[in-house]
Amino acid sequence: MLAASGVALEFRGVGKIFPDGTEAVRGVSFMVEDGQFVAVVGPSGAGKSTLLRVASGLTEPSSGTVAVGPTVPGYVFQDPTLLPWRSVQANIALLAQLAGLPRTRRRELVAEAISLTGLEGFERHLPRTLSGGMRMRVSLARALTMRPSLFLFDEPFGAVDEITRQRLGQEVLRLYERERFAGLFVTHSVVEAVWLASRVIVLSARPGRVLAEIDVPFDYPRPLDLRFDAVFGATARTVSAALQESFA
Amino acid sequence: MTAPARPQLAPPSAASPDRPPSRLRRAARATGPPLAVLAAVIGLWYAVTYLALAPRRRFLLPPPHQVITDGFGDWSTFHETLKGLAATAKVALVGLAIAATLGMIFAVLMSQAGWIERSFYPWAVVLQTIPILAIVPLIGFWLGYGFWSRTVVCILIALFPIITNTLFGLQSTDAGQHDLFTLHRASRWARLVHLEIPSALPAVFTGLRISAGLSVIGAIVGDFFFREGQPGIGSLIDDYTRSLQSAPLFAAIIVSSLFGLAVFWLFGLAAHRIVGSWYTPRQRS
Ligand SMILES: Nc1ncnc2c1ncn2[C@@H]1O[C@H](COP(=O)(O)OP(=O)(O)O)[C@@H](O)[C@H]1O
Numbered sequence: 001m002l003a004a005s006g007v008a009l010e011f012r013g014v015g016k017i018f019p020d021g022t023e024a025v026r027g028v029s030f031m032v033e034d035g036q037f038v039a040v041v042g043p044s045g046a047g048k049s050t051l052l053r054v055a056s057g058l059t060e061p062s063s064g065t066v067a068v069g070p071t072v073p074g075y076v077f078q079d080p081t082l083l084p085w086r087s088v089q090a091n092i093a094l095l096a097q098l099a100g101l102p103r104t105r106r107r108e109l110v111a112e113a114i115s116l117t118g119l120e121g122f123e124r125h126l127p128r129t130l131s132g133g134m135r136m137r138v139s140l141a142r143a144l145t146m147r148p149s150l151f152l153f154d155e156p157f158g159a160v161d162e163i164t165r166q167r168l169g170q171e172v173l174r175l176y177e178r179e180r181f182a183g184l185f186v187t188h189s190v191v192e193a194v195w196l197a198s199r200v201i202v203l204s205a206r207p208g209r210v211l212a213e214i215d216v217p218f219d220y221p222r223p224l225d226l227r228f229d230a231v232f233g234a235t236a237r238t239v240s241a242a243l244q245e246s247f248a
Numbered sequence: 249m250t251a252p253a254r255p256q257l258a259p260p261s262a263a264s265p266d267r268p269p270s271r272l273r274r275a276a277r278a279t280g281p282p283l284a285v286l287a288a289v290i291g292l293w294y295a296v297t298y299l300a301l302a303p304r305r306r307f308l309l310p311p312p313h314q315v316i317t318d319g320f321g322d323w324s325t326f327h328e329t330l331k332g333l334a335a336t337a338k339v340a341l342v343g344l345a346i347a348a349t350l351g352m353i354f355a356v357l358m359s360q361a362g363w364i365e366r367s368f369y370p371w372a373v374v375l376q377t378i379p380i381l382a383i384v385p386l387i388g389f390w391l392g393y394g395f396w397s398r399t400v401v402c403i404l405i406a407l408f409p410i411i412t413n414t415l416f417g418l419q420s421t422d423a424g425q426h427d428l429f430t431l432h433r434a435s436r437w438a439r440l441v442h443l444e445i446p447s448a449l450p451a452v453f454t455g456l457r458i459s460a461g462l463s464v465i466g467a468i469v470g471d472f473f474f475r476e477g478q479p480g481i482g483s484l485i486d487d488y489t490r491s492l493q494s495a496p497l498f499a500a501i502i503v504s505s506l507f508g509l510a511v512f513w514l515f516g517l518a519a520h521r522i523v524g525s526w527y528t529p530r531q532r533s
């Protein structure tokens with residue numbers, strides 16, 4: 001379904017029951033406006049990935065509807081999902097290639113995405129020679145080439161160390177501040193959610209339902225040391241408390 | 249103060265206490281054990297020839313040096329053996345090439361449509377279970393006793409591993425990568441060319457290696473039955489056996505085995521060159 005103007009993504013009463021009977025999410029409704037960055041936190045198995053798959057059209061909802069824009073969303077999976085036989089630049093070029101863009105345009109888009117993600121000098125590397133954080137950057141750059149108006153992030157930094165995680169978070173913020181895409185960012189880190197998003201959705205344990213929607217009272221650009229601000233702490237505490245409820 | 253002892257993974261060597269074993273040492277580690285086995289086998293061979301066999305029965309197992317002087321040293325005999333090998337090699341390689349082409353096409357078709365796989369895969373299994381020796385006479389009956397009959401034997405024997413390995417490779421593509429292609433509305437062709445075929449390549453090479461060995465066996469078996477034209481090494485083996493020429497017989501057997509080995513090694517090398525940069529099988533350390 002096509003979203004109304006000004007809306008990047010809207011879930012209306014979305015439920016998903018898998019053929020084996022697992023009910024992943026139930027009656028989920030919320031909206032992401034154009035240019036808005038929303039985070040989803042919830043316990044593992046709450047149906048967060050399922051929500052993103054439904055949003056992208058990879059999975060059909062069992063009930064309810066989902067409305068999105070006309071273009072393919074950028075999807076950054078938990079795994080970098082790079083093609084191991086392709087170099088960094090060939091991996092980044094994949095989506096433009098699948099879209100059938102001419103070679104020269106492809107090259108421009110790739111060069112731009114490489115410079116946006118700081119991958120210069122690694123163009124010819126194979127994925128296996130890169131660290132986990134660098135692979136995630138390549139995955140991000142690949143999604144960027146298509147200039148999506150909506151980005152879906154599925155715990156993209158779950159598998160990297162804390163320092164890399166912060167740096168990648170900063171990069172996503174920087175990209176967002178520059179491009180102002182709409183974003184739906186799934187994470188299990190409360191601090192990451194509050195730091196990146198202007199609104200945090202808290203999901204219950206399975207089947208996932210929306211327990212709380214918490215606004216984050218900060219504008220962009222956001223500095224890294226925002227995390228040590230008192231209001232930031234209070235917001236994080238509110239999210240954390242709602243998350244505690246989800247286990248009850 | 250002394251530095252704490254570092255944990256030692258390998259016993260220290262006098263020359264380089266910290267560095268990993270040199271290339272030479274690794275080469276020695278790789279070739280030493282099989283060479284030791286070879287030496288033991290040759291020793292056993294001599295023992296059987298001279299200790300177990302009575303002199304008049306010694307033709308059953310001539311000593312190794314006699315195989316070398318009479319089998320390889322006699323140029324006209326060895327030349328004959330090499331010509332036979334060339335004829336057999338041609339059959340094996342043509343058969344393998346055809347089996348590889350057909351097998352990969354079949355595997356791609358099966359991977360693209362479930363009904364093709366369901367209809368044909370059981371027959372591929374049946375093909376595999378037919379005792380090939382039982383139908384070889386039939387092939388001669390239909391196709392004659394020359395090159396093509398021998399080649400068909402190779403194709404029949406080499407086809408199945410290509411089909412199964414290629415199909416396995418095509419179907420074991422990463423689900424996340426499939427999602428990415430689905431999300432971006434990739435055509436079936438784009439998915440095949442940019443995702444499924446490249447990720448199947450390591451498995452394809454595994455299949456090719458197995459089938460190369462089988463094709464060589466098929467060609468030698470074919471030689472036993474189909475004797476039109478240039479005799480292959482299989483017919484020479486048969487002739488030497490009948491005429492009790494054991495030294496050339498052993499030479500022919502050794503040469504055929506070396507050829508099989510060379511083919512196997514060549515495909516290993518090709519696999520390493522083509523997919524080695526991004527694909528490493530799990531190794532014993
Ligand atoms: N294809 C599927 N078939 C059956 N159950 C599934 C499938 N995908 C996910 N699930 C189940 O649905 C629940 C939610 O999964 P998921 O959306 O991956 O949760 P999260 O991302 O929040 O950890 C889990 O219990 C999971 O096992």
Ligand SMILES: [Mg+2]
Pocket residue numbers: 048049050154155
């Ligand atoms: Mg998940």
